[in-house]
């Protein structure tokens with residue numbers, strides 16, 4: 001699908017259903033929301049807390065802000081089963097420690113995992129692993145956590161994995177580059193030439209990878225499983241996502257977008273809908289926006305897009321296996 005500026009505005013102005021219209025009872029269910037200390041993740045967690053989950057884990061980079069968010073959610077909803085666990089997605093050791101803690105203390109199964117955490121960076125930074133920070137967090141960390149939590153998701157009754165993407169995936173410059181040999185490694189080379197590799201295009205590329213990865217993982221799920229994996233777009237929302245952008249660009253951009261931007265509460269309804277709405281039972285490998293299944297970009301549904309998705313899958317597993325020997329073990333044991 002082509003997503004023109006007109007389409008963007010049409011979506012932005014579309015009223016979204018109130019959470020009460022699709023809410024469910026989460027009694028007995030275990031839920032994780034990453035990056036839930038602020039923004040869309042916080043609002044998502046707050047909505048889910050009001051559905052009485054057995055355990056709601058806010059997976060946050062900074063325990064101080066995560067613990068405060070947990071306390072605020074408890075106060076706002078009366079839900080006393082909200083906890084914060086530390087997780088830095090850009091550090092594979094932290095992802096491993098999180099998964100190990102879940103194995104010890106999570107209660108065995110995981111019903112809902114919402115992978116919301118991400119960075120919006122427009123300058124070069126490297127994670128502890130040496131990977132560029134946007135790819136390390138938004139793609140590799142997200143992919144790693146999904147694979148590590150798979151054994152627990154597969155033990156739940158109708159589990160859901162929600163990977164937060166974005167409509168910016170429609171606007172990636174030169175998307176065919178995603179279907180070239182060694183694309184991940186090339187994105188990690190600061191000297192790489194070409195618009196696709198520019199740091200100004202990086203956030204968009206990472207969100208395209210979220211869509212491609214969700215489709216790839218969905219296609220590898222074991223036959224007969226009730227686990228579903230979908231990518232979601234909250235639409236343009238007022239949040240701190242662009243905090244690292246130069247204020248000379250950020251302030252006018254925010255002012256210009258404000259008339260159509262959603263609040264984080266409204267945007268979070270898309271995530272909550274993807275995680276609980278019964279009308280989505282059995283739907284997997286989809287792209288969701290405005291609380292509906294929608295078509296992703298023309299590139300994603302093209303032959304090149306399908307090839308890029310397969311390539312991303314293989315390359316991602318190879319790269320993650322360098323940091324975590326449980327990745328190939330889990331892929332062989334749980335996926336087809």
Ligand SMILES: NC(=O)c1ccc[n+]([C@@H]2O[C@H](COP(=O)([O-])OP(=O)(O)OC[C@H]3O[C@@H](n4cnc5c(N)ncnc54)[C@H](OP(=O)(O)O)[C@@H]3O)[C@@H](O)[C@H]2O)c1
Pocket residue numbers: 034035036037038039040041059060061062065087088089090091115116117118119137164165166167233234235236237238239240241242264
């Ligand atoms: N806002 C929008 O218009 C918009 C549009 C489309 C898609 N999205 C997507 O929606 C999601 C939430 O964005 P938002 O707007 O709510 O942004 P936000 O307010 O900046 O929240 C991002 C969250 O991710 C966390 N995070 C960043 N790096 C992390 C890491 N290495 N490990 C663990 N957590 C990390 C942040 O933690 P700290 O507070 O510790 O930094 C924060 O909790 C993102 O995936 C974004 O791409 C947003």
